[in-house]
Amino acid sequence: MTRSAQHSTADSGSGAPLGAGDDAERRLRDRIVALGASLFARGFSVGSAGNISARSGDGVLMTPTNASLGRLDPERLSLLGPDYGRLSGDLPSKEVVLHRAVYEARPDARAVVHLHSPYATALSCLAQESEQAMPALTPYHVMRLGSRVPVIRYGRPGSDELFAEVRDAMRSGPAALLGNHGSLVAGASLEDAVNAAEELEASAQLAFVLHGRAPRSLTPDEVSELERMRIR
């Protein structure tokens, strides 16, 4: 029996038998742990920075507060109900507010990844709010992130103001930079969200590598064609 199943049985008294949902939740927990470790090993997050969430049933599984993505324990992930109240596991990251804002803005999103990866964070300290944070120079940038990645005005992590800004910005696309903070992406699956977070970091790195040079831009027609091939 999974920890969440133990919890729901203990709390609700329903005594519901285990079913396919429990297996799916267990696999999802393991994938969050594995992908978190992969991101950490490759320097996409350091210390306890960054967090990952994924929809599970009618709730959300979320990495806990002060947890390193490199050393997650599947049984200690926070399981949150539809109202984002904690059902089991450790306390969720205080940045759960970001994730909730994305899910409200993008009902089709199944997972959210937020990182303080070096180039995306550096760019988030340079770009002005509402600016196009980085040029869309490559096909996979457009297909995974859309042609425009907005910059969301700085807000204190966990604040109501930041929640509102994120919800508004993420209605127009699956990726954004949080001013003076890092990156935020949504995906149609956990793997899609992780891939998009990596693509965003690579695009931010390209922006620095090419700074002061004159790269060829994708033409409007090329961008339009790629927009139709979006990986959601």
Ligand SMILES: [Zn+2]
């Ligand atoms: Zn953060």
